[in-house]
Amino acid sequence: MTGYEIRPALESESTQIRSLIHLVGINPTGLDWRRFVVAVDQTRQVAACGQVKPHGSDVRELASIAVHPEHRGRGLARAIIEVLMRENPRPLYLTCMSHNGPMYEKFGFRVIKVEQMPRYFARIRKLFDVAVLFRKPGEELLVMKLE
Ligand SMILES: CC(C)(COP(=O)(O)OP(=O)(O)OC[C@H]1O[C@@H](n2cnc3c(N)ncnc32)[C@H](O)[C@@H]1OP(=O)(O)O)[C@@H](O)C(=O)NCCC(=O)NCCS
Structure with missing residues (x-):
C-alpha cells in the first residue's frame, strides 16, 4: 500500500476512471466521478x-470496484472498500459474479435471495438470468447485502 494515495476522485480523473472500468470489463454505466x-x-x-451508487433514496450499491492488473494483490480494493463502507450508511448492496463473492464475504456482505432484494436488484438479476449468452458456465450473478 505504500506509494498510493487513497482519496476522493478529481474531475480531471474522470477519463482515467472510465478507462479503468472498461479495461477490467465491469458495468460501464453510472460513472459520475463525484x-x-x-x-x-x-x-x-x-x-x-470504487463508488457507492444511489438507487432512489434508501438503496445504495457498492459498485465499480476495479484495480488495474499491474496493481492487484496490494490491498487497494480493500482500502477503497473500507473508505466507502466507513462513509456510507447501511444497508449496502452489491452485485458481483460468483467468483468474487468470497472477497465481499470478507467485508461482511452476504448473498441474499430474490425475495430479499430491493426491486432494482431483482430486475438486474432477472435480466442476467435471461441473458444466457453473457454467462460463463458455472458463473452466477450474486446480489449481496451488508446489514
Ligand atoms: C476484484 C479486484 C478488485 C480485487 O483486487 P485486488 O487488488 O486483488 O484486491 P486487494 O488486494 O485489495 O484484496 C482485498 C482482499 O480480497 C481478497 N480477494 C481478492 N480477490 C478475491 C477473490 N476473487 N476471491 C476471494 N478473495 C479475494 C484478497 O486476498 C484480500 O484479502 P485480505 O485483505 O484479507 O488479504 C480485482 O481483481 C479486479 O479489479 N478485478 C476485475 C474487476 C472486478 O471483477 N471487480 C469487482 C466487480 S464486482
Missing part, C-alpha cells in the same frame, strides 16, 4: 477505484 474514491500511484495514475 461519487468515486480512487487510489493514485506516485505518477498520479488512477490504479484503482
Whole structure:
C-alpha cells in the first residue's frame, strides 16, 4: 500500500476512471466521478477505484470496484472498500459474479435471495438470468447485502 494515495476522485480523473472500468470489463454505466474514491500511484495514475451508487433514496450499491492488473494483490480494493463502507450508511448492496463473492464475504456482505432484494436488484438479476449468452458456465450473478 505504500506509494498510493487513497482519496476522493478529481474531475480531471474522470477519463482515467472510465478507462479503468472498461479495461477490467465491469458495468460501464453510472460513472459520475463525484461519487468515486480512487487510489493514485506516485505518477498520479488512477490504479484503482470504487463508488457507492444511489438507487432512489434508501438503496445504495457498492459498485465499480476495479484495480488495474499491474496493481492487484496490494490491498487497494480493500482500502477503497473500507473508505466507502466507513462513509456510507447501511444497508449496502452489491452485485458481483460468483467468483468474487468470497472477497465481499470478507467485508461482511452476504448473498441474499430474490425475495430479499430491493426491486432494482431483482430486475438486474432477472435480466442476467435471461441473458444466457453473457454467462460463463458455472458463473452466477450474486446480489449481496451488508446489514
Ligand atoms: C476484484 C479486484 C478488485 C480485487 O483486487 P485486488 O487488488 O486483488 O484486491 P486487494 O488486494 O485489495 O484484496 C482485498 C482482499 O480480497 C481478497 N480477494 C481478492 N480477490 C478475491 C477473490 N476473487 N476471491 C476471494 N478473495 C479475494 C484478497 O486476498 C484480500 O484479502 P485480505 O485483505 O484479507 O488479504 C480485482 O481483481 C479486479 O479489479 N478485478 C476485475 C474487476 C472486478 O471483477 N471487480 C469487482 C466487480 S464486482
